[in-house]
Amino acid sequence: xxxxxxxxxxxxxxxxxxxxxxxxxxxxxxxxxxxxxxxxxxxxxxxxxxxxxxxxxxxxxxxxxxxxxxxxxxxxxxxxxxxxxxxxxxxxxxxxxxxxxxxxxxxxxxxxxxxxxxxxxxxxxxxxxxxxxxxxxxxxxxxxxxxxxxx
Numbered sequence: 001x002x003x004x005x006x007x008x009x010x011x012x013x014x015x016x017x018x019x020x021x022x023x024x025x026x027x028x029x030x031x032x033x034x035x036x037x038x039x040x041x042x043x044x045x046x047x048x049x050x051x052x053x054x055x056x057x058x059x060x061x062x063x064x065x066x067x068x069x070x071x072x073x074x075x076x077x078x079x080x081x082x083x084x085x086x087x088x089x090x091x092x093x094x095x096x097x098x099x100x101x102x103x104x105x106x107x108x109x110x111x112x113x114x115x116x117x118x119x120x121x122x123x124x125x126x127x128x129x130x131x132x133x134x135x136x137x138x139x140x141x142x143x144x145x146x147x148x149x150x151x
Contacts, residue, residue, distance in 0.1 A: 018109060021117055025105055028125050033098060033132060041090060043134045048089045051080040068135065075138045097137035104144040111148045120144070 050073075053064050060066035060073060079092035101124065108117045124131055124140060131137050 021109060021121070025102075025121055028121065029098065029101065032125065032128060033094065041133065044090050044093050045086060047076045047093070048080070048086060051076050051089075052084075055080070072135055072138065075135065094132045097132040100141040101131065101137050104141045107144055107148055 050060070050064075050066060054060065054073065054077070058064055060070075066073075075096070079089050079096055082092040083089055105117060105120060108120050127136055131140075
């Protein structure tokens with residue numbers, strides 16, 4: 001009977017830690033997303049120019065210099081379909097990065113709780129606006145996915 005009670009207490013503590021993790025995640029991410037002014041808009045403008053060249057029929061690596069791996073083209077194309085001008089592209093690029101960051105965090109919480117999602121939260125937050133204004137968010141998502149699929 002005592003063992004069952006301790007398991008219940010452990011489950012409650014686990015749920016409260018999970019709730020605290022998500023509150024911290026969204027609090028930090030909203031601060032990064034809305035309040036941290038970033039000079040990295042130039043990177044997003046570069047991604048938009050690549051996508052516009054692709055939309056015009058040019059082929060990356062052949063018709064223009066494209067210094068990123070081929071899979072990143074898909075990541076750059078998705079926000080373009082939601083909005084083609086810079087303002088919309090920038091907003092949707094950040095939103096896409098935020099969604100992938102949230103998925104990566106939830107995957108870590110669900111499948112790798114011993115890996116301490118707190119460490120992911122702290123380390124990824126150190127990137128600041130680079131997490132959402134560059135390809136680092138996409139690369140972090142792919143790394144988390146690789147860690148989870150490894151087992």
